[in-house]
Amino acid sequence: MSWIDYVVVAVYFIIMIAIGLWAMGRVKGQEDYFMGGRGFGKLLQTFAAFGAGTGAHEPIQVGRTGWTSGLSGVWSALMWLFVTPVYWITAVWYRRMRHLTLGDWFVERYESKALGAAYAVFAILFYMFYLSTMLSAIAKFAVPLMGTDEIAGLDLKYILVPGLAGIVICYGVLGGLTAAYWTDLIQGVFIILLSVLLIPYGLWALVEQFGDPSTQGFMDGFTIMHQRVSGDYFNLFTGPSAGEFPPQYIFALTLLALVGIVVQPHFIATGGGSAKSENEARIGLVVGNFLKRLCTVGWALTALIALALLAGRPELAVDPDLVWGIAAREILGPLNVGLVGLMLACLMAAMMSSADTYMIVSSALITRNLYATYVNPDATDRESVKVARVTGLAIIVGASIVAITMADVFAQFTFAIELTILFAAPFWIGMFWRRANATAVWITIAFSTLVFFLLPIVIPALAPQMRTSPQWTTTTNRVTKTITRAATPADVARHEAWIKAVSQADGNAELLKKIGVEPPDCSVGDEINVVLTSGDKSVFWSGGVESVKAAFERVDQTDDGKMSILTERRVGELKGQGQFNLDFLIYHYLGVDLANASKATIETLRLPTRVLLPFLVLIVASYLTPRTSQAALDRYYVKMKTEVDPDPETDRRNLEESYRNPKRFEDKRLFPGTDFEALRPRPSDVIGFAISVVVCFLVIALLSWLAGIGG
Known part of the structure; x- marks a missing residue:
């Protein structure tokens, strides 16, 4: 980054803090601080939903999955697409609740202050882990842009994460939801820039590097992209990673997202609760989220451009998470006009637009459902706002600590998402069924906590022999597909990058493991064998299995001339790692053979247990x-x-x-x-929902069309 890039970032920070100071004078009480006086129209509601729903980790995540799975990798973020039409219905719920927190909703619906407090505790844990993924993603993105992974001898994350947290605290703590929404409007523009900025410059870079700039324009970059990358990388549902996101997995992800998203704490505000009316709530939530889906299309297209342009980068052979950062550096850096700094500011905007809302919503829960309920029931509005500002600071600090101390970003994210299991069934059933009651909800929460969070850790600790028992170390078959096709320029570049990465690893076993097997050594047009390996996934252990004394024996082998498929199973002594998947005992005792199941199928089978079981428990308990x-x-x-x-x-x-x-x-x-x-249903319910479904398919059509240009 040059001096002008740092100036761009600094100006961005100053504007955010100034908005916080301006909004501070508008806060008169709790409703002003937590809900902005419920006076937001369509524009601010749209960008609030857009900003809060767009995390800094998502462009980086799509960059990684796009690098490994091609166009189908977009489903790592686009899994929320078919949830969006349901927002047309749910936005009305949040506005009609007329509450300041979802904890207040649990108190009212189930006549239980303790449930409101339990929900507040859930929210604190949820946001500390969920927000930490964004802070971690920013730190990883900044490394290739800044050209260093440390400052003054300190790892970059120890400087960057607290710094970003400090900025969010400055404007969010001061100005409340009003500051958050106005900054979201500005940050939303930055996020849109983030999503499209690399596309024209990246296409032109392809022309400059592999075409003829004197006769070709940047649109010819699409043709070059297809010439350099194998056609299987442009399939939306099956890609080079042996179908990482097949339709049944996308369906499972969509249903899981739908069940859990409604109890994410910020939805009481961005989901419609802070809007002037039901109409503003609906339009803001749906349009804001479709805006995000369109940005996801931009992220996917950027990943495909990076595949064609950066296949020879050895850093990406080691860590595909660096795709976005390296693409920004290599494409925008040579221009030296501040665009690298703008890109970093854009990604910071994606994080900060979520963090400010999360912080304020969390502080509302702590203030109303813990402090005012159990510490000081007679607290005035002025006292409550003071408490909210202090507790909001604590949430950001907690998320920063998790981001710095927990290295596994994906583990942080999945833990946060799975936490919603605890309150999803009580929310959905409580919305529609009178029979549901507080006692049944407590039974359901206790069941979900035990089965999905505590017992998977406790059982192996009490019975360590389970980790080596052949009964519980079952793995799915390993399937090795060998595809014969013509080598592309990207294949040649990948092999060169692999050679460089191995040389730079200098025998480091950990790095060599990340680099993986050697790609085919080839020239463009050569007939090559592309080897894709899938399966060999532990059924019962979250961390997989470790071989003590194990080998693979052949189960089946087919060959049609273009593709050979070898199926093997692991035999010998194995040891389970991580937590025990207790819910998969159901399939075991039902006699379901999971040996030939793919990774996507295993993940799909988590749906019936983790979604349906809590609903079943709540319904039965409510009758009793x-x-x-x-x-x-x-x-x-x-x-x-x-x-x-x-x-x-x-x-x-x-x-x-x-x-x-x-x-x-x-x-x-x-x-x-x-x-x-x-x-x-009212006519407006049906028409709005139907239009939203049509827009979902239009987004898919747009993505397929853009990816097909030049093919």
Whole structure:
């Protein structure tokens, strides 16, 4: 980075802090601080949903999966695509709740302050791990841009992570949600720049390096990209990694995302709760998230350009997570006009636009559902805002500590996402079914905590012999596909990069393991054998199995001239690593043979247990335990049926009328007279949902069309 790049980053930071100082003067009470006075229109709601839903780790993640899996790697971030139409429905829920936190919702629906407190504790853990992934991603992205991994003898992350946290604290703690939303608007523009900036410059770099700039334009870069990269890298559902994201896995990811996303704590604000009206809530949430899906298309296209341009970089043979950083450095750096600094500021914007909202929502939960409930029930608005500012700081500090001390970014992310299992079923069922009650919810939370988080650690500790038992060290078959095709320029460059990487590793066993097997040594046009290995995944152990004395024996082999497939199984002494997948005992005792299952299939099979079991437990437990009081249920459900009026006074009067007559909307129910409280869909519900589904397919069509240009 040059001096002008550092100036760009510094100016960006100054603007963010100035907005925080401006917004500080607008905070008069809790609703101003936590919800911005519920006065946000379509524009700010759109960019709030866009900013909060777009993490700094996602462009880097798509860069990595695009490098390893081609176009199909986009599903590592696009898995949320088909969840988006449901937001048209859920946005109304969050606005009609009229709460400041989702903890308040659990308190009201289940008449339990303790559930609100438990949800607050969940939120603290969730955000510390979820936000830490973004801080870690920024640190990794900055290394190739800054040309060093340390400053003054310290690892770069020890400088960068606390620095970014400090900026977020400055403007977020001061200005609350108003500051967060206005900075999200600016940061949203930066994120869009991040998503498209490398595409035209990258295409032109392909022309300059491998074409003829005197006769070709940057659009010819698409043709060069296809000439340099094998065609299987441009398939949206199956790629060179033996189908890392097949349709059934995408479906499973979509359903898992849908079940869990509704209880992510920030959705009470960005999901519609801070909007002026239900219409603003819906449009903001859906449009903001579709804007993110379009940005994901840009990330995928950038990854394909990087595949064609950077296949010869030895650093990427070691760590594909560096794709985005190296692409920015190599494509934008030579221009020396501040674009590298702009790219770094853009990625920081992706992190900070999420971090500020997460911090404020977390501080609201701590203030309202812990402090005001158990420490100082008589706290004034002024005192509550002071507590919120201090506790918001603690969340960011905690996330920074996790980012610095926990090296495994993917583990941080998956732990945060899986935590939503604890509250997903109580939310979904509580929204529609009167029979659900607090006792049943506690039973469900206890069940999920034990089965999915505690027992997988405790059982192997109490019975260590399980780790070496042949019964529990089962692995799926290893499938080796050998594909015969013509070598592309990228294949030649990959082999050269592999040679350089091995030479630079200088015998380091850990680095050599990351580099992997040698790609084919070839010239362009040579017939080569591309070897793709999949399977050999542990069924019962999260960390896989380690061979003590083991070998592979052949199960099957086929060859049709273009592709040979060798299927083998691991035999011998093995030792399980990590946690025990307790939920897979169900498949074991049902006699399901998982030997031929792919990695995607194994991941897909996590769906029935981790999603359906908590729902089943809650339903059964609800029938066996006492109901919530009739008066509380009547008050809650009639409130959720009362449309929000943008005028607070009118809305208050409408609510009072509903509370006086809880049966006023009985004629709008799908199943009147039952415990099921779903309403009949309105025309606006159906039309908006249908349009959103169509847009999902248009996004896929756009991505396929762009990737196919020049092919």
